[in-house]
Amino acid sequence: MRRRVNPAAAIGLLLAALAFSVVLGTAFGTVSIPFGETLRALLSRLPGAGWLGAGVRETTTTIILAVRLPRVVLAVLVGLALGVSGTAFQGLFRNPMADPYLIGVSSGAAAGAALGIALHLDARALTVWVVPLMAFTGATGTVFLVYRLARRGNRVPVADLLLAGIAVGAVLSALVSAVTVFSQRDLRQIVFWLMGGFSGRGWDYVLAVTPYIVAGTAVLGFYARDLNALQLGEEAAGHLGIEVESLKRSLILAATLATGAAVAASGVIGFVGLVVPHALRLVLGPDHRILLPTSGLAGATLLVLADLGARTVVPPAEVPVGIITALLGGPFFIYLLRRSRRGGV
Amino acid sequence: MAAKAPQAVRAPGFVLEARDVSCSYGGADVLHQVSLGVPHGAIIGLVGPNASGKSTLLRALSRALRPRRGQVLLEGADVYALPAAKVARLLAVVEQEGLSDLSFTVEETVLLGRFPHLSRTRREGARDWEAAREAMRQAAVLSLSGRLVGELSGGERQRVSLARALAQEPTVLLLDEPTSHLDPGHQLEVLDRLEQLNRAAGLTIVVVLHDLNLAALYAHELVLLTSGRVLARGTPREVLTSDNLRRAYGPGVALASHPLTGDPQVTLIPGAEAALAPAGRSGLTIHVVGGGGAAAALIEALAAAGHDLSAGVLNAGDSDWRLAGALRVRLVEAPPFSAIPEDAHRRNQAMALAADAVVLADIPFGHGNLANLRAVWAAAEAGKKVILLEKTPPGERDYTGGQASRLYAAIRRSAALVAGDEREVIEFIAAAESGPGDRPWPEHGTGPGVG
Structure with a gap:
């Protein structure tokens, strides 16, 4: 008999952790605001709780609500998208090493963004949205291309998806490298974008990505039980009444919209979509009805904390969030790997 | 219940x-x-x-x-x-x-x-x-x-x-x-x-x-x-x-x-496979010329002995054709109940020439399938080893007014082996396989040669 953590307790714990990290993330920064004051400022915006805001300074409220909170909320959304999509991809590919970027979201987004930055399209189009839009288009377009390349008749074997993803990814990485090398003036900006971060993101970003991430993760959650059945193998899942090819299509579409929006808003943040689902599977077992929500919550919490770290490690400079997640995720992953090799998963 | x-x-x-x-x-x-x-x-x-x-x-x-x-x-x-x-x-x-x-x-x-x-x-x-x-x-x-x-x-x-x-x-x-x-x-x-x-x-x-x-x-x-x-x-x-x-x-x-x-x-039965096919599954390539069911037992025995078979020209639908199909024997076929078309004959002859040995089943000969005999004759002329399965004398199977018999006699003269039944065919082939490497085939009429 395998002992697992009680799922309800895990969800409760993760919700509390997320709430705590959100308050923490808004309290700390270049200027630290006392925890209690932060909490009061946040809660004062809830209906009927306006009296809590009494005594909080106007500038403090502005910093918290207009500068820090949108950035924290965006981190929550991006973490949710990466955690849930990572879980879905690991389930779809039946491989614990899969992550949401596996079939081209990251390389496509990077190529789109790098081109946008290097060609100064934002200045020409007079809108800051050009780079995110190009990243989103690159991400979704690449996945579509990979999917088409892997298609054989009316089937899309996951092994072919993986290989096509690797091939297309290699070509796009070369393109990004070339763009980076030949546009030295923009090198720093491109590298910063590639590493990912939430610096300077306001409510407009939150509004722009919310529909994609909420809809995408909701669809993935809808297919939780199908993902469970898929663990028996594609043919066996078919025998249980699942239209496997259309399931694959829906999962890939939903995950791509969610992660595409996430990447467009915050760059390529690695390791969250890989480590979070993997770790939770070890602790909570393989049921996607539990894994999907917990991975979303844990991914969100992790990213809020990683962003907090990015802002506070070497103030006033900011470290790209991707560096923080890789620094934390890499060793943790090695730990998981050694543990599972020793004790059996 | x-x-x-x-x-x-x-x-x-x-x-x-x-x-x-x-x-x-x-x-x-x-x-x-x-x-x-x-x-x-x-x-x-x-x-x-x-x-x-x-x-x-x-x-x-x-x-x-x-x-x-x-x-x-x-x-x-x-x-x-x-x-x-x-x-x-x-x-x-x-x-x-x-x-x-x-x-x-x-x-x-x-x-x-x-x-x-x-x-x-x-x-x-x-x-x-x-x-x-x-x-x-x-x-x-x-x-x-x-x-x-x-x-x-x-x-x-x-x-x-x-x-x-x-x-x-x-x-x-x-x-x-x-x-x-x-x-x-x-x-x-x-x-x-x-x-x-x-x-x-x-x-x-x-x-x-x-x-x-x-x-x-x-x-x-x-x-x-x-x-x-x-x-x-x-x-x-x-x-x-x-x-x-x-x-x-x-x-x-x-x-x-x-x-x-x-x-x-x-x-x-352990070893049964080896007993029937001394060289194991890597047997010889053998082309069987048959038709109408006369070659069925032969094809089955050769296939069971592990040889790689081809067959021709068989009329689609007859029992040789059905068996050859079921055993996945490479075959040249002709339409049911009709004479052998020229292209089928050519492919049959090519298969015969490509094989290590050619076995002619004791089929009756008419004008429609005389091409089969011509293919075997071409193989014999080219120096291929030919085995003639002769359960009934060829004269009794000739419905061509002597044409087939003359061709048959020519094949016999060119050092072909004559077998009285399927077992003998298998033995001839087994002897060829297990013989010394430089002399893979028992020479007809010359006896065991010592080099």
Whole structure:
């Protein structure tokens, strides 16, 4: 008999952790605001709780609500998208090493963004949205291309998806490298974008990505039980009444919209979509009805904390969030790997 | 079992039916126009050697491999047109590979069998848990319910796989070698339970079995496949004849009978293969010229001895042609009951020239098939080793007014060997194979030469 953590307790714990990290993330920064004051400022915006805001300074409220909170909320959304999509991809590919970027979201987004930055399209189009839009288009377009390349008749074997993803990814990485090398003036900006971060993101970003991430993760959650059945193998899942090819299509579409929006808003943040689902599977077992929500919550919490770290490690400079997640995720992953090799998963 | 006649409760027609099903995995067909009707309440065993297409047929029946041609009907409706969920409520499958290293518990895995009965919004209810527990009881895995599937042995996983399928509460159960990882005790246990479900609940079962003895004991009807075609079907007694076994499995599988039930059982004869084909499976390439059934015994014997065969020119539809097709012999064919066309003759001659040896069956010669004799003559002229099977004198088989006899005599003069029956043909070839390397063929009329 395998002992697992009680799922309800895990969800409760993760919700509390997320709430705590959100308050923490808004309290700390270049200027630290006392925890209690932060909490009061946040809660004062809830209906009927306006009296809590009494005594909080106007500038403090502005910093918290207009500068820090949108950035924290965006981190929550991006973490949710990466955690849930990572879980879905690991389930779809039946491989614990899969992550949401596996079939081209990251390389496509990077190529789109790098081109946008290097060609100064934002200045020409007079809108800051050009780079995110190009990243989103690159991400979704690449996945579509990979999917088409892997298609054989009316089937899309996951092994072919993986290989096509690797091939297309290699070509796009070369393109990004070339763009980076030949546009030295923009090198720093491109590298910063590639590493990912939430610096300077306001409510407009939150509004722009919310529909994609909420809809995408909701669809993935809808297919939780199908993902469970898929663990028996594609043919066996078919025998249980699942239209496997259309399931694959829906999962890939939903995950791509969610992660595409996430990447467009915050760059390529690695390791969250890989480590979070993997770790939770070890602790909570393989049921996607539990894994999907917990991975979303844990991914969100992790990213809020990683962003907090990015802002506070070497103030006033900011470290790209991707560096923080890789620094934390890499060793943790090695730990998981050694543990599972020793004790059996 | 209640004393009701099973025939009386059967619905008319078949619960599951394959009609002229041809399947391929992208390349050449591995199943050739196979038809199979499965009546309600039957236990049908699919048997045959490796790569005979039995698993492919099962996959086609289970909606996992869409046939290239033909139809699969489940209760009269095309399964590939039905929604997967509807099929899954009627038909469950136990796959050959079984379960991989899942970190689901046995109970969770079996409960997945309830998937087709659940709506999107409903979680598993009391009814589903009950069905899962019953399925686990039937597959004897109840005691494993809390264990992780990844920690189980191959045999235990096979039983969990069966429990998952039973939890679907299907009308038809398809199984691909469900006992391959089981010890004899568990093999009997699983098959006994399946038979019990068949009798008590009327579960219709189609099962691929490697083990002919188990198949003979449990199946009501057997379908013997070779090379993607049905070689024989009927009761185990009708199908498991020594003739069929030799055709399907070669000479090493012999027939016996069960000491208690009298059902046909097979025993294995070690070395039989080697005795008939000294050089083993890497036998010679032999071209057989026949037609009309005169070469059937010859083709069978040569194929059983492990030689690589080609044959020509055979009229489509005759019994030589049918056998050659079933044995996957490369062949040149002509339309039924017609003279040999020129291009067929040329291909026949090319095959004869490409072979290590050419064997001419004792066919009657008419103007229509004189080209066959010409092909053999060309091979003899080219220095090919030629064996003439001569059960009846060639003069009595000549319906060409002497033309064939003259050609035949010319072939005989060119150092051809003459065999009185199939056994002698095999011996001539065996002698050629086991002879010293520099002298692979007994020289006609010169005696054993010493270099």
